[in-house]
Amino acid sequence: MNEPQRITARELREMGFPIPAEVPDCAVVPVGAIRAADVKVKPSPEDVAEGKITANVTFAIDAPFEWVEVDLPVPEGVDPDVFARDLLEAAETAKFAHDLVKHDRCVTSHCPICDGGLAVCRVCGGAEGSLPTHCPGRRMTREEDQDVLHARRDFRAGKWADGSNRP
Numbered sequence: 001m002n003e004p005q006r007i008t009a010r011e012l013r014e015m016g017f018p019i020p021a022e023v024p025d026c027a028v029v030p031v032g033a034i035r036a037a038d039v040k041v042k043p044s045p046e047d048v049a050e051g052k053i054t055a056n057v058t059f060a061i062d063a064p065f066e067w068v069e070v071d072l073p074v075p076e077g078v079d080p081d082v083f084a085r086d087l088l089e090a091a092e093t094a095k096f097a098h099d100l101v102k103h104d105r106c107v108t109s110h111c112p113i114c115d116g117g118l119a120v121c122r123v124c125g126g127a128e129g130s131l132p133t134h135c136p137g138r139r140m141t142r143e144e145d146q147d148v149l150h151a152r153r154d155f156r157a158g159k160w161a162d163g164s165n166r167p
């Protein structure tokens, strides 16, 4: 049987390794990343008499855990390349999406967000015309907000860009 090349956090926990609680059981590390960091050999007189040696070994992990490992079945009749590209696109879109303000139980009688359908991002502060294509991930300065509103700039795919050719 082949040696397993990867080991999960659950297996390490079962072996008594102190794996931080935030690492889920399914997280994996390559076996090669585990090394003996500290080896203390302290043979006691009894050990020596019995012809054995007791060693205390502390292990360290050199590589970060990979937290997610998912096998996604390609839907029937779909080109795997197209599927992979669509997935990546969806992931990118989600990464750059605005976090739009939504009111759960709105008590205002005329709410611009609920009644007027006003889109306001709680992260960048953009609203309607001043919402860039993608979210910059931080509050826009007053200048950036005005530049987006007047199509002087836009935020797309992780960077600021010219706003005049905004899609």
Ligand SMILES: [Zn+2]
Residues within 6 Å of the ligand: 103, 106, 107, 108, 111, 112, 113, 114, 115
């Ligand atoms: Zn509302």
Ligand SMILES: [Zn+2]
Residues within 6 Å of the ligand: 097, 098, 099, 121, 122, 123, 124, 125, 126, 134, 135, 136, 137
């Ligand atoms: Zn935003």
